[in-house]
Amino acid sequence: MASDSRPDTPWPADDFSRVPFDVFTSADQYAREQSHIFRGPVWNYLCLEIEIPQAGDFVRTWVGELSVLVSRAEDGSIHAYENSCAHRGAQLTSKLRGNTRRHTCAYHLWTYSLAGDLVGVPMEKGVNGKGGMPPHFDKRKHGLNRLRVTTFGGLVFGTLSNDTPPIEAFLGPHAVGQIQRLLVQRQPRVLGYLRQRIPGNWKLYNENVRDPYHGSLLHLFQVSFRLQQPTMRGGIRMDADLKNTWNHSILTEEESGNRKTLADAYEGTGKFAPEMRMADPSLTQVPLDLGDGYKTTILSIFPTLVVAQVDNTYAIRHLRPKGPNLVELHITYLGFESDTPEMTQDKLLTSNFIGPAGYISLEDGEALRLVQEGIRTRRPGQHEMLEMGGVGDIRDTDYLSQEISIRGFWSFYHRIMGEAA
Amino acid sequence: MTPDLMLRLQVETFLYEYAALLDEERFAEWPGLFAESPCRYEVLSRENVDLSLPVPIMSCYSHGMVRDRVAMLVQGTLTYRKMHLLRQVSNVRAEAATDGSVIARAGITVFQSDEEGVSSLYIVGRYHAHLTRHQESFRITAMSVVVDSFGIDTMLAVPI
Numbered sequence: 001m002a003s004d005s006r007p008d009t010p011w012p013a014d015d016f017s018r019v020p021f022d023v024f025t026s027a028d029q030y031a032r033e034q035s036h037i038f039r040g041p042v043w044n045y046l047c048l049e050i051e052i053p054q055a056g057d058f059v060r061t062w063v064g065e066l067s068v069l070v071s072r073a074e075d076g077s078i079h080a081y082e083n084s085c086a087h088r089g090a091q092l093t094s095k096l097r098g099n100t101r102r103h104t105c106a107y108h109l110w111t112y113s114l115a116g117d118l119v120g121v122p123m124e125k126g127v128n129g130k131g132g133m134p135p136h137f138d139k140r141k142h143g144l145n146r147l148r149v150t151t152f153g154g155l156v157f158g159t160l161s162n163d164t165p166p167i168e169a170f171l172g173p174h175a176v177g178q179i180q181r182l183l184v185q186r187q188p189r190v191l192g193y194l195r196q197r198i199p200g201n202w203k204l205y206n207e208n209v210r211d212p213y214h215g216s217l218l219h220l221f222q223v224s225f226r227l228q229q230p231t232m233r234g235g236i237r238m239d240a241d242l243k244n245t246w247n248h249s250i251l252t253e254e255e256s257g258n259r260k261t262l263a264d265a266y267e268g269t270g271k272f273a274p275e276m277r278m279a280d281p282s283l284t285q286v287p288l289d290l291g292d293g294y295k296t297t298i299l300s301i302f303p304t305l306v307v308a309q310v311d312n313t314y315a316i317r318h319l320r321p322k323g324p325n326l327v328e329l330h331i332t333y334l335g336f337e338s339d340t341p342e343m344t345q346d347k348l349l350t351s352n353f354i355g356p357a358g359y360i361s362l363e364d365g366e367a368l369r370l371v372q373e374g375i376r377t378r379r380p381g382q383h384e385m386l387e388m389g390g391v392g393d394i395r396d397t398d399y400l401s402q403e404i405s406i407r408g409f410w411s412f413y414h415r416i417m418g419e420a421a
Numbered sequence: 422m423t424p425d426l427m428l429r430l431q432v433e434t435f436l437y438e439y440a441a442l443l444d445e446e447r448f449a450e451w452p453g454l455f456a457e458s459p460c461r462y463e464v465l466s467r468e469n470v471d472l473s474l475p476v477p478i479m480s481c482y483s484h485g486m487v488r489d490r491v492a493m494l495v496q497g498t499l500t501y502r503k504m505h506l507l508r509q510v511s512n513v514r515a516e517a518a519t520d521g522s523v524i525a526r527a528g529i530t531v532f533q534s535d536e537e538g539v540s541s542l543y544i545v546g547r548y549h550a551h552l553t554r555h556q557e558s559f560r561i562t563a564m565s566v567v568v569d570s571f572g573i574d575t576m577l578a579v580p581i
Contacts, residue, residue, distance in 0.1 A: 349482065366575060
């Protein structure tokens, strides 16, 4: 029911068409998310396997607020652990990436294997028979705090919970298919990183990527230059938990000629500029690598991973929350080993679509800032409303102007946080 | 005055004009500071440069792309946070190449100030530009801005 059927609870609508604004601003809520979500039964995206190809390669990443090292050991296995010494808790490394045989804490030189086992404690047996660790001290009991690691389609995931389901079940069939399509059928390679610090709650970005309704309304570049329109065909698919969404759009020829519909949709906004023409449209003329007709596909995996194809760009987006009011959007921009030099150059050209300066993305930073600023002082008990595309059942659609998959996100969020119904 | 010093003063004058033009939001005039061809403008993150990874934060590979980059700013169809920006160009160095062109290097710091008069640091980076002589001044044939502050605050809507 879309109506406020349970007015006395924070979540008054059982179809999650009402979301309490508090969840975006409360420091307590943010702290509970660290334990219930990021240390809870989810697979957190860590990195790509291709970022740590050799034994000893490591990267530093984030699981919620937690700093995590991901290392490849001599036998090729991948390990992840908290970036904090078992002794006094010092950060083991500030480096973002590198290659090492051991992780050694700078403070007292406690040393860990690439698997996270404590292998060296200076002066463990004392000096000249004096001092040292007590007889019962056992290095095996003082390894780093480990995450359980799994990989799927070249993505490395970690979890801190024993209750996390197997990765394929966690991802669901649409994610499995899209990861195959985007990351497995061609071998990806990293063309670079883009970072954007958005002054908004990390869940606002989860809403944003599950919200194709805003696409052609906020991002006028696409509309101005006929790249996308409100009439565009597409739809959404969710997993059984409703937490992961795949939305996709297909641009058809007859629709790209329909300027009347477009003008109607923007009537009175002052934002429609039908006379705009690109001086150099080469960016919009790059052919799609994959001949499968999808113009945009956004795969959003709870809680912080997005695997996105926007036009002919391919990228991993990772959310790194920095408190209730700030999130870093970390983008790993991909090409493919099979790309010719011309195709790589085209991917640098089309990178203008995405990232902090991206023609089809830069306004998202501002939209999230505006929401966070707008809700900061809303009274307790007030809600955002999500009714576009229909209320009630949370289900897949064959249309894009919808907020149904956002309600899917919230239904799972509500469940995993163990909040009162 | 030595020729080296004279060249540096000319380059400084050009870069100060460049910065002032953008600070004053005269975006339609920005493409006029670039040569028709070759013409290249890039904003790059230090992280990618240090890793020899090619992806730019913002890039224009033709004069048309330079014009397109500011078209929505000129039209007012871009949704972004309007901040008053102050670009401070520093540590300017200029070097004459054998073909008559000039290589310019400088530091760039951009402060942002909101509608309520609250200021913060927005961008820290370095210009590396190839300039060609044009009348009494220069035109840019290639310019890269490598930013140390590649964790971009909110968005990068305007050129640096």
